[in-house]
Amino acid sequence: MSVALVVVSHSAKIADGAVEVAREMAPDVIMMAAGGTDDGRIGTSLDTVMAALEKASCPDGVVILADLGSAIMTAESALEFLPDPDSAVLADAPLVEGLVAAAVAAQGGADRKTVLQAAEELFRRRQPDAEALGSMVAEGPPTGSSPDxxxxxxxxxxxxxxxxxxxxxxxxxxxxxxxxxxxxxxxxxxxxxxxxxxxxxxxxxxxxxxxxxxxxxxxxxxxxxxxxxxx
Amino acid sequence: MGLDTAWAVAFLHAAALSMAEHRDELIALDRAIGDSDHGENMDRGFEAVVAKLGDTPPESPAAALKLTAMVLMSKVGGAAGPLYGTAFLRAATALGETADVGPDVLVSALQAALDGVVARGKAEAGDKTMVDAWIPAVAAARDAATAGEPAAAVLAAAASAAAAGAAATEPMLARKGRASYLGERSVGHRDPGAQSSALLLLAAAQAASQQDSHAGSPESPR
CATH class of the missing domain: 3.30.1340.10 (HPr-like)
Incomplete structure (x- = not known):
């Protein structure tokens, strides 16, 4: 088993396509696409997201990737409705790249915290504000010290x-x-x-x-x- | 007297009528600064709410609002779905099991709705969002309740302040949602979410005043 992933997008095509790309590098990871409304329009639906979360549910936990606006808000709402709100977590990451990074980490057997980090570090790297840089330096290899x-x-x-x-x-x-x-x-x-x-x-x-x-x-x-x- | 389950049902029917009636107006507002789906989404959402009310008649005001929350989150599609969904859900929680909503509980529910919208959308006053209708609405409701007004008058005060708040979004520069991508071009247009918020509060107030005038035998405005 590995951490499972759920993709929430305004568009079913975006969600399906992102999963398709990530699947190439992570064939064994459970990935559920929850794109579009339940009647096939552009938008997001709590029902659709809840159904995907239920299908993806696994002991190692679920990481959610969302694209923008209502997709993020619907994903957050869905988390509040889960029987166990800690069973899933929403990543603050770009959708496609974040999903690929998360999928690769999950495929490698990483735990949920690491999978989440894999997705989110892309975002921090793109927005190198002082705080984010500080945390990257802090988490990075001890510069100057010789490797173990x-x-x-x-x-x-x-x-x-x-x-x-x-x-x-x-x-x-x-x-x-x-x-x-x-x-x-x-x-x-x-x-x-x-x-x-x-x-x-x-x-x-x-x-x-x-x-x-x-x-x-x-x-x-x-x-x-x-x-x-x-x- | 306070507001009962019949009021909640009448409010939601009135809201559906209002969304249908103002559908094109909301679409036009959203076309100017958004993705032009707000009127259609709200109309579809409340149509589904009315259908659900028919299937499973609620047994308390809170149950009616909770049902509305779930339907809106699943059927609206746009940002209004989770935002209004959260607002209705938090309001329902604030009402608890009471069958007779008095002015003070009503103010708590309106405040909870506003807090829910802020928590979900992360918008602040002046960002040109529905929050700019809700903040003055809650303040006016609280003032009315403090002044000893009954629940119907509290809602009327909230609706009137929300309408003014929605109008006040016109000169604002959008800082949240799709409209924020437009920057300066968002100035001069009323925010569609603030406008639909004002319309919903007006529907709630109208249903309450009808309940008052019919003295406990409210007619469904279907």
Whole structure:
């Protein structure tokens, strides 16, 4: 099992489409689309959202992504009506990117707090106000201190560190208690890893801090050296 | 005498009539600064409320308002759904099980409705939203109750202040919702949510004054 996701949008097409995109990287995660009104118009419906939440309900919890305005308000209303209001949480994140990040983290077995963080950190990165930057620095690797474990691994697969491998790494690391950087990019962030645009033959320098530092570095090394299961 | 279940039902029927009657006006207001669906959404929502009232007649004023909340949240579609839904729900909770709503409980319910709208929509006074109709409405209701007025007069005071509040949104710059994307272009248009709020409070006041004049044998204005 993993954390389940519910997408609330004004448009059924947006909700379905976002799930379709995220599903590519997280085939095993339960994702329910709750877009449009119950009679197929643009808008949101409490009934539709409640039904999706019920279907997604699972022991690991549910994270909700919503697009704007009434979708956010309807999602908040739905939370108030849940038999257990703590069984789901609404992410403050951009819909598509936030969903993909959350789905990747969920696919990697992360708990709900980590899945929520995966979605919301995108938002904080886009709006680098002082408070958000402060919290990112505080949560980030202890700059200056040497890593608890590190390793160098060469990309052997033809396509290099593209979306799916980045998702595999970020998803797996999400479930570990370690701060990891890969060529200075944040290991737990799929988008950061993709921005590296590392191709075949690139050496990835992996550094990790924390209880699971060694396990995290070996996990990344294992994936890289196996070519992420690709040719 | 206070307001009873028959008043609540008459109010909701009057609200449905008002939304149907002002549908095009609300659409025009929303077209100017929004996505032009407010009139249609409110009309559809209250039509569904009336249908539901017919299916399951409520046994208390609170039950009538709660039923309305659930229907609006599921049928309106736009932002008005969760906003009015939350308002009706919080008002219903404030009423509790009372079958006879007096002026003080009424003021608590109106305040709870306003608090619900603010909690859900995060709007403040002057943002050019329905809050700008609700804040003066609650203040006027409280003044009337403090002055010893009966429930019907408290609602009349609220409705009149809400209408003035809605008119006062015209020169405001929108800072919430779809209209906020328009910036300066939102100035000069009345907020559709403030206008529908004023209309709903007017329907509530009219139903109350009818109940008074019929002295306990209210007619449904169906």
């Amino acid at each position: 474990f590190s390793g160098d691994f060469t990309l052997v697969n033809e396509a290099g560190l593209h979306a799916r491998p980045a998702a595999q790494i970020a998803g797996g690391l999400a479930a570990m208690d370690a701060e990891v950087t890969i060529n200075a990019a944040e290991g737990g962030s799929m988008t950061s890893l993709m921005i590296l645009a590392a191709g075949k033959g690139t050496v990835l320098h992996v550094e990790a801090w924390g209880v699971d530092a060694e396990r995290a570095v070996k996990f990344v090394g294992g994936l890289v050296e196996a070519g992420f299961g690709e040719a």
